[in-house]
Amino acid sequence: MRFWLYKLTYDNGGAPCAFRSVLSLAICKPRIREWARPGDWIVGFGGRSRPQLRGERLIYMAEVAERLTPCRYYEDAAYAGRPDCIYERKGDGLVWKPGSRFHLYGSGVARDLGPEPHYPKANVLLSTNFRYLGAAGTEDYKAKHPALAAAVEAKGVGQSAYEPGSTIGRELAALQRELWREHADRRVLGHSTEPPEQGGEYVDAGAEGQVATRRGPGCSGPRTIVREHRRRGASC
Known part of the structure; x- marks a missing residue:
């Protein structure tokens, strides 16, 4: 098992994509998608390259359950409705x-x-x-985990892998336990920091399981918020 750490350039619901209780990483970060295996953890932080991300906040942590081999995600009808399933088979390509x-x-x-x-x-x-924080993510982890904070602050583009026995690996494991203890029953804790490139909707998991669906720039019609109550006990 390894921890894969990287900084997001965009957090718009595409990579990662938290949808219907499953988080997927289908686009961007090709090396992590190639090298990570079931049981590994992916940890994404905000970057400093774009002010929209609002600093080096924790965006998400996810344990890899399955790694789909090339093309399967885009050929299996079970995944066709997911927002990040943006390619489809046409003829030979x-x-x-x-x-x-x-x-x-x-x-x-x-x-x-x-x-x-x-x-x-x-x-x-x-x-x-997984726990997807999105816009609700903070930099609070820096106060409790100084080695991790230093690694994130020094990180540029690309990804880093840490063994669980390393100092940073131990701090990441502690951060995961803290986050799961604090949010035991919810996987999606906030909406994406930015709306999708094409506009559309993104999900804000609010208090008491309410979900606010907001329209981002690029959508026709007025900005609207639609709320629905999930069944009691729903995870996200």
């Missing part, structure tokens, strides 16, 4: 799915999928044991 909210018009195909016909980068990581 994968193409960008019209109307998708991310990597508009196939702008990320080389990074997401790799060269045809085998698309070696089209691996997808799935998690059911």
Whole structure:
């Protein structure tokens, strides 16, 4: 087991995508998607490259449950309705799915999928044991975990892997226990920091299980908030 740490450039619901109690990493971070295995942990923090991310906040932690081999995510109908399933099979190749909210018009195909016909980068990581904070994430972890704070502050682009017995690995494990203890019954704790590229909706898991669905820039019609109550005991 290893911890994979990286900084997000965007937090708009695409990578990661927390949807219907499953978190997926299907686009961006091709090396993590290639190297991570079930049982590993993915930990994403905000970056300093864009002020919209509001600092080096903890965005999410997720334990990898399954790693889908290239193309399966985009060919299996079970995943077709997920927001980050932005490619589909057409003939002998994968193409960008019209109307998708991310990597508009196939702008990320080389990074997401790799060269045809085998698309070696089209691996997808799935998690059911995660906490997605999004806009609700903070930098509070820095006060309790100084080695982790220093590693995040020094981090640039790319990813780092830490063994559980290392100093940073131990601090990440402690952070995971604290987060799960504080939020034992909820996996999604806030909406994405930014709306999708194509506008659309993102989810804000509020108090008492309420969900506020907000429209971001680029959507037609007025800005609206629609609330619905989830069944008692729902996890996110």
